[in-house]
Amino acid sequence: MLRTYLSMCLVLFLLFTINSCFDPRGTVLALGNDTDHFALVRFKESIYKDPFEVLSTWNSSSHFCNWLGVTCSLRHERVTQLNLTGYHLHGFISPFVGNLSFMRILFLGGNNFYGKVPHELGRLFRLEGLYFTNNTLEGEFPISNCSKLRALNLAGNHFSGQIPMEIGSFQKLQVLQISINNISGHIPASIGNLSSLVLFTVAYNNLEGNIPQEIGHLKNMKTMYFGNNKLSGMLPSSLFNLSSLTDITVTANQFYGSLPSNMFLTLPNLRAIGIGENKFSGPIPSSIVNASRIQRFDIVKNQFRGQVPSLGKLHDLSTLNLGSNNLGSNSPNDLEFLKSLVNSSQLDRLYVDNNNFGGYFPNSIGNLTSQLTQLAFGSNHISGKIPAGLGNLKNLIVLGLDGNLLNGIIPATFGKFQKMQILGLSGNKLSGEIPDFIGNLSQLSQLDLSRNKLTGNIPSTIGNCKKLQYLDISQNNLSGTIPSQVVGIFSLSILLNLSHNFLSGPLPTEVGILQNINKLDLSENDLSGVVPATIGQCLSLEYLYLQGNFLNGTIPSSLAVLKGLQVLDLSRNNLSGSIPKTLQNISVLAHFNVSFNMLEGEVPTGGVFQNASEVSLTSNGKLCGGIPALKLPPCSSNARKNKNQDNILLIVVITCAVVFLLLSCVVAICRMKKTHKNAFDNPSTSDKFPMVSYQNLHHATNGFSDGNLLGTGSLGFVYRGHLDSEERLVAIKVFNLEKKGAHKSFIAECNALQNIRHRNLVKIFTCCSSVDYNGHEFKALVFEYMSNGSLEEWLHRKLESAEVPRMLNLEKRLEIIIDVASALYYLHYECEQPIIHCDLKPSNVLLDDDMVAHVSDFGIARILSTLDGNIHKQTSTTGINGTIGYAPPEYGISSQVSTKGDVYSYGILLLEMLTGKRPTEEMFKDGHNLHNYVKTALSSNVMEIVDATLLSEENDYLVKKGDEEKSLLEMVAHLHADTEKCLFSLFKIGLACSVESPLERINMMEVMRELNITRNGFTAKV
Template sequence: MLPSSIYNISSINRFGVAGNNFHGELPPNLGILLPNLVEFYCDINNFTGNIPVSLSNASRLQLIDFFTNDFTGTIPGESLGSLRSLIWLNFAVNRLGNGKLGDLSFLNFLTNCTSLEYLGLSDNRFGGEIPRSIANLTTQLQVLDMGVNLLHGSLPKGIGNLINLIVLYVDLNYLAGVVPEEIGKLKKMGELYLEDNKFSGPIPSSLGNMTSLIELYMEKNNFQGSIPPSLGNCQNLLLLSLYNNNLTGSIPQKLMELSTLSISLDLSENYLTGPLPSNVGDLVHLTWLNVSNNKLSGEIPSTISSCTSLGGLYLDDNKFEGTIPQSLKDLKGLEELDISSNNLSGQIPDFLGKLGALKYLNLSYNDFEGELPKEGIFSNVSGASVLGNHRLCGGIPQLHLPTCHKNKHHSSGGPFPPKVVIPISCALAFIIALSCFFIARSMLKKSRDGLVTSRSYKDWKFGVSYSQLVESTNGFLVDNLIGSGSFGSVYKGVIPSDGTVVAIKVLNLQQQGASKSFNDECKALRSVRHRNLVKIITACSSIDNHGRDFKSLVFEFMPNGSLDSWLHPRDEEQSPSKRLNFMQRLNIAIDVASALDYLHNHCETSIVHCDLKPSNVLLDEDMVAHVGDFGLARFLLEASNDPSLSQIMSSQLKGSIGYIPPEYGMGGQVSIQGDVYSYGILLLEMFTGKTPTDDMFIEGLSIYKFAAIGLPDHVMDVVDPSLLLDLEADGSVNDDRYERTALPRRNNHGMVKAKKVEECLFAVMQIGLSCCAVSPRERMLLNMVVGKMSAIKDSYLKVQEG
């Protein structure tokens, strides 16, 4: 329940108890006890009962936020309608309404609230039809959220009167009928959610008038007719979802001209015909293209290779014919490709096995022939499917394909007779054997000198001796020490032979398990390659000057140091110069998420980092982030099941208090979900400027709660002050950008820009909080994090360009 002490301050004008797990009912005389309230937050709690009618007594109220509680009953419309200054009203995620006709009748009274800009009603039990009085709500309304309810009927006439709407949610209801053409009057609309209803009839061509539209969701309805070419006018569109409807006709070429489409284009599960337009290559930023389950025909256009950002391509269940275009080899980032159930033929090209990012490939039920490749995705029986191609042969044994029969050339058909070939072959074999002997002898000698060669560790550029490392670091001088951890210290060094600047990690062999960690780290590091992982150059296993074991790893040097040194500079004189702007933080966050996604989902064996924190994120000369110390993960995973090493693992985790997921503290096993939690904390730290162990986090307050309290409408109050300085410098925000009570009025371009930036920051904080969910199952997947953060980046760039 609310603390009784608040009622002793009748003059209070702003009261917030967000995210405190309060329960019980609000006092029915709340508005009488607090008559001077201007803002009232009780979101993210467990309040029950009815909305107090007495709120009308607080006649100055401008903001009411009851988001995420358990309120029941009806909304007192007449009471709230008397609050003429109301700007923000949020009842989303409660149990309001009875699923019956008239549940939204309170909207008739809200027409008196002529300053209302935000109305949140989603995730409740409102039933019946949307009343026509909604058309009489103030034209100041910017966000109308009625999704996830039990609404029936159709969109009412007059919806086009709400000319300042930028977001409209009516998704996951039972709305039916035709979407009126007048919806095209909403020219400021940025996000339109109509999905998962029973809408029918044609898609209104007037949607093309919504030139500010960023995301359009119309899937899972009964829309008929063709896709209107006018959608090609929506030059800011990032996402278009029309799947699972009854659409017919061809895909408009004008739709392919939307080069802004970067998140997703999903036209699947319809009845579309004709070819996939050849100008599909214009979608150069698109990451997800799905046209499966249609009746498309013709060949797969080779121009699709221009879509170099594609991560998922789904062309299955159509009537495509011809061969797989060789140009698809340019899709280096492709992770999923499904072209099953078509009429494709010819040989399966070898380049598919060389697409390093590919983790799912479905070629089933076509007419492919010839030998199946064995490398890359084709070596993974669970990742590649070739069922129903009866003329294939070869491949890995687990696929049980017939053996390929190759024509054998007899001596009469060869260019050289056996009496020539045999002596030459024997001579070559002798030369090769002799060469191997001398190479092996040379390598043995070098290993005694403390070298690890590129033959021992694949792809390493050179070997390095202990004496060279001593020379490169001036005898491991303290001045060259750039970091230390549980398993050793890191020094900056310069390799004498070629002047290469490196980071040298010297393992502390007095630490139990350090020697084993060296071997495990070598195994892990030499098998992984990603632009956002710290790259190993070489290793050294030798004896030091005192006759003790010496083991070290040599990494690429990162001239801009760690993320920690940028977020929390120790030297006050350097603070102004070491300041990350908004775009740099977004890029670093995307880089780190990409690295973790690779470790978790794209390595031969999934690798858990276990110790993600800003000091383990290093920045190169271009401020590209590289995650380090991931090589210890496999060792830690093994140690978790080894009683003799449990203390080592425990001390490693204790070294990063604040980033450890709660399940680890209760004895849970390390997991990729644990890394997601650590990433969420890191993300909140990057944008709040607070460490998870900041002195302010006492008496139950944490970085999670600190960020949550600022959402949804006070995000700027929890943002890193140094970040705000940069945003003010580039004109994205300014000191008078807000009336403290609500969203900014859109009376000029600067205010629009400020609002867009706030929305980007809000979205980042939401992702951070989602990653930090207490339950591991509720945490956001990292591939989704990468996609959402990239979309935020694109949205921010559009703000800057605008």
Template sequence: MQLGYFWSFFCFYATVFFLSLGLTDCALGGNETDRLALLEFKARITDPLGVMSSWNDSINFCLWQGVTCSHRHQRVTSLNLMSLQLAGSISPHIGNLSFLRELSLDNNSFSQEIPPEIGRLSRLQYLYLPNNSLSGGIPSNLSRCSNLIKFHVLNNQLFGEIPMEIGSLSKLTLFAVSGNNLTGAIPASFGNLSSLESLAAGENYFSGSIPNALGKLTTLRKLFLHINTFSGTIPPSIYNLSSLTDLYLAGNPFYPGSLPSNLGISLPHLRHLGMFQAQLIGSIPPSLSNASNLEVIQLQLNSLTGQVPTFGNSLGLQLFSIEYNFLGNGGASDLNFLSSLTNATNLRVLVAGDNNFGGMLPELIGNFSTTLEIMRFNDNHIVGNIPAGLQNLINLIVFLAPGNHLSGNIPTVIGELKNLQILSLSFNELSGHIPSSVGNLTNLYEVSLASNNLQGDIPSSLGNCQNLQKLDFSYNNLSGSIPAQVIGLSSLSIYLDLSHNRLSGVLPLQVGNLKNLNVLNVSKNMLSGEIPSTLGSCVMLEFIFMQGNLFQGPIPSSLSSLRGLQELDISNNNLSGEIPEFLGDLIYLQVLNLSYNNFEGVVPVGGVFKNASRTSVIGNSRLCGGTPEFHLPGCNFKHSKGKLSLTWKIVISTLSGLLCLILVLSSYFLFLTRKKRNEPASDFAENLHLMVSYHSLSKATDGFSLANLIGAGSFGSVYKGILDQSGMAFAVKVFTLVRHGASRSFTAECEALRNIRHRNLIKILTVCSSVDYQGNDFKALVYEFMANGSLEEWLHQKPTTEETQETPRSLNLLQRINVTIDVACALDYLHHQCETPIVHCDLKPSNVLLDNDMTGHVGDFGLARILSEATQDLPASRTSSVGVRGTVGYAAPEYGMGSEVSTAGDLYSYGILLLEMFTGKKPTNDIFKEGLNLHNFVRAALPDRMLEIVDPFLLQEIVQWENGGAGGCRVQKSLVSMLEIGVACSAELPHERRNISNVVAELQSIKNEFLGARGHRTITL
């Protein structure tokens, strides 16, 4: 019996011992799986900082940087590699880390897709991947991560729809996908996420209605659905989520609706209310003041009416924006709400412009918090003086109150605002002198006091404002001379407008310091003396207005240096001498007014003088010649005894012979080179500077009919127009101003295009900013008409149908090479040859237009950015905005993680465009998924499998070259070289991309090699 018990205990403990050995073996096997998975993860990563150098066999993998293991099993539970400049893709082997609870790869440059193998991580609780360049969709099997608490992928390049299976993650508290390219609707299954506290899906392309089911999320605190394309009405149930602290539904085309009257009661914990451009009507509910935790109120760009309630309980208010509404009724009590804002001790932004506010600015604005940085009351009906208490706002950066009825003097205490950068008080009824204390505002970037009743001298102390770029004192009663200190401010680069005053004396020689100035307007004054020759140093000038003064003497020859001059008006002066020939050589000069002076002699016939509708010489009685449209007498040249001397005959004969020889050689040279390749279209230039109105554009486009529609984009539509008076064709881009960002796009395009000119850039003819027949704002840009449409249309034609039996057309190899050179030259000019570098930000085939000669012109500068620090945006009034991402497939990967705009981003877009041109495949083609993209597709095929990926339209041409013998090899080599450039330009990391100047040189070399190959065999191209 005892032996039996002994044997039983022995068997029991032996079993336990061997089982423990087995468990240990299993644990060891799991450890090895984790180690190998980490090494596979490392193998796909570029590590410029060397932070993963510790990931080797010298130490246990649980001690590797960023790795955390459990104490009991020594299994990986956390992988945290935030902000380490890592790049590459996330390895599918991440799915083997079966004990992983946290994966944090924030703020790196990871690309390609989120591996679906993550769905195997059943213990995963925290998945943080924001600010990377991840693409592809959200894996549907993520729903298997049943313990997932937080999913954070902000600012990537994810696309596709949100899988409805996500609605099964009952423990999910955070779902953040803002700043991607996601589409479709928000799944109704999200109403089942009973633990959800934050839903961030702003700045995507979601559509449809906001699901009513979201009203069931009683734990929801933050809801961000701003800047999408949601339609329908805002579900009332959203306003009953009493736990909400942040509500952003702005920038969606909802049906017009009002804010509920009990908003502040039903949402008592509200901190941030972002409802700008949300089609709101009605009034601001007074109950909103009950939400005592409010920090941000953004209600701008709606149709709100009535009085603004007080916000005395909102002590923490930081941003209050109600501009572009219809608030107020012009009465004295409209601004009473301002008194309640003095309790907001952290107020930074107060924006109330473009409303119907009347009354006076109260003295108590001096009691606002000293944290206030931006204050705007522009375009209202405000009367009275500017409060002297303004001096207390020592951190004020922007003060705008133009377009009101302010009167009295500008208070001298304004000089206390040492941080002020923008001061605009134009279009008021201010009087008195401009205080000299304005010279204390050394951070001023822009000052505008136009259209008031100001008197006295321009204070010379303004010369202290060394950052000033815009100065407008026009339409006042200013007198005295122009201070040399002001006219010599070299920082002035955008405009200087002193017109319509009573200024006297000479234009100081220091005007030559304005080397970067774009517009100079000193018209309608009493200035005298000669036009200073130093004006020729202002090489960036495009517009000069000096009419209506007492200037005398000749036009200085130094003005011939102003090669970018577009408009010159020196009419109604006492100028004399001959009209210089160089004015006809300024190829961009569109308008010239020389009328009512004392000019004499022959009127030139070249350039701007060819068209009398753009040139005025009336009121100069001693002029002769010119085009017949000037109706001037012919010129009679008298010579001694009516005959030329023998010496003059010999000289004239010799010069004539040389001239003939030069003309013959020039004609022969032009015959051998590509016609008009490097010349502007002279016929087209004859019709520049059309002064058009809304009526003219509507008539020219047949009421903007669909028959004349030639394109559409995010912010507007493009129509073809024909002017009756000249029969000239043009393209007009009409901006859809109700679309969020359209006005900003219009401004950006104007800002970029007015400072650039190049044969490979689309040329803007004029701008129309008016109202349509319904009284709505109307903004449009008028361009040259490109007869051959866009590169997109040539690369990707619509399929032929029975109704449209069109002959297929395509670009041949030489044409494609030429277009790639054209686009590269345009980028080289924008990046390296402009005074300040310009980044296009949206380069793609639809933005490359082709003229009659198939020359490429880069257009659509609506997203362009000028890299000069001085022209960067000043502090904005709202806390969220759409980042510059360009177009899906063409936008640089680094933009998806919030990187600053750079020329390297354009290089990426150019590389993708080049690859698309020669493969015929869009970067968004259906074949590009599961980690494959156009860049990798081409790179993997070069050089041996080049013919497998080339555009089928080019194959027949290549076969012809092959049949031709030796030339075929050189053509294939040229094509491989082109594709290699595209691959190099579209590299994942910005610093690995080619320099565009080098690319231009390489492309030209490839073209020469290709043309050399043509010598081996002649085929029809």
């Protein structure tokens, strides 16, 4: 009986077990599959934004092992790997991930996960690889019980706290990356227990103290990055016994001491060493002569001394940076080491500037590899002539020979430098004339020939250098007139300095072309004639020096237009007349000098004239008035009487003129009414463009088919089409006239676009104001087609036919940032009447074939009226202007629009481009916004808020290959100080544009100036 009962129980158990292996639909399930399935579903629920829709495959239509990013074991169909790298997912990491008990690899890098890492991950005892790179995770340094971990990557987050002592228990750890966080404290000695460690990076944190001697226990170590921390002391001696070490970087810390002379013998595999910006001293280790594998040797900004050893065996050397040390002894043999570099065929960058090198250049310098792109010898004691052989280095982009004792002429072979961007020869003893071939160096952005003994005329061919931003040929012996071609180089934005020469003749009126110039110095010459009124067109000008010439005539009142002018020096000339009273309206003008002229009349009392210490009026005997501190005589009553008489006469003349104008207007209005009695509504808008018929547009878009639909907006649709009249694709914006405001938007866009032309504004070809085949009113605009879509798509979406997101590197984003700024600068300052765009955002920035940005959609633009030379703000009749998140806060409480509103929108767009975060994201609520997010993070570490996909090449490799270790190695290697400086500068511009108060915002004139400085500094280093 008992046996029968037991048999029945066994049968029931087997039936139950078999049944549990089937789901209700009859699909066979492996044991534990339901747990994994449930965990993945809960993980998906923790994601509130999926911009690339990568989780759309996570549904019941397929087995979870087939979901995108999920890898399962073949035998048990359990999740062994979850790879969601680089998809910009927004959310937190669900604690249910801890239930994926067969998980070995977890890739979550390149997303927007926030919050703390759930402690439940400690249950994943099989976990071997954990990658959280480039998110916004925070909290204490996460540590778990995952004893089998081989790779732990936490780089690019907001983790804080200290590296825990328990890290030493992870005996199998091979990769430990915690760079670009807020980790503080000391590097624990227990790190020496990780005997399998190959890669260790802690760069860009707040670590302090010494590197522990126990680091020498890591016999398998290959790569270590300690850069950009607060570490100090001497490098541990045990470090130099790690024979497997290939790459070590300790840049930008406070290390001191000397390097062992035999270090390259004990470190035979070393390929890269970066120890710049510390306090190291002593000689360069003599064993470097045998370092045949070295590719990068960077010791910039230290205190090394002595001679540079022979480097003849460094065949793979690509970067040699010895700059800013105490090397050399100002002796003839200091540069002998250059001869040994002839064998370094991979050499790309050579910096030996700011040292004590003396002697002559060896003739063999022209035999260095033609692969060289950057060569810096500035601020040494090098003498003799510039070797003609330097011209053989035809791929040079940067050549710095400034601050030496070089003499002779500029070699004719320099005409071969067709790629040259920065050429610095200042502070030498060069003679002869400036060669005409300088004008053939079409890529030049910076040319400095100042402080030499050059003679002759300034060659007009310099005007061919259309990319020149910085030109300094001051303090020479140049003569003749200033070529109009030189002052007409539109690209000049940083400096034009021709001072301290013997230049004569008038200042060309073409100076007005320098609309973007920041500093103009023509002082201490023999210039004559008047100060041209066109100088008032140099709207970005901050510093103007014309002192020490023979200029005559009056001070042009057009200078008052230069609202950014800070210093104005017109002293020691022959100027007459009065000081324009309008100069007191330049709020930033801080220094004004017109001493030793022949000025007369009343001195203003506002603006800079309120500060006697910053105003110099000496030797102008007929000046009067002003503030008491200037100690000028009071203006006579006769002068005031004459002035009153002049004013009365002026009033009479103006009154007559106004009456005449009013009569003229009445006559004109009567004629217009008669002429346009039956005209179509608003002829001043669409009539400005060539018209196209509805039939043509219908044919061009195949009947406005969905296949040609590019996108939809709040007031209509945009189609791709091909007009017979245009031999190219066009974009056709069709207004939905049933929508409120559509008709007004059509008129506004016509009005805004009818008279403006700029390379960074979308080009309008034609328009249509007609009726469709059903007799309904039809309105459309036809624009140039932009093949690369909108900036919105590049920042937040993916290509329709690609599996990975579109990428924009820093250089390309910088160009787009400048393109958009140029468009706004044109709208605000260069149009006949200033135009406010009112709706700047990424979806309204379009990109052409060459990725040049074009601002589009002027549907709610406002044209500012100008009366009596003053700009009058316009009031909107459509409520809040712009788009939430991009519209300035004042638009929500007032109907008044201004150029400062566009500046705010531009600032938000700039911050979005750098962070990858929209201003409307979920994290920006309850008083938090994108501006404050950046402002808070910027004070600690600029890199922590940068968009994960900004470094496109590294991230593209990361997404396609899944090789997180190599990607981060390459990324950190490229995050040098110049890149960080560029990003920091751009963030500051974005913050200055997006402050809450419109009165505190900078204007687009200031934005353009700062961007040009930033671009020049960045591209010079790239």
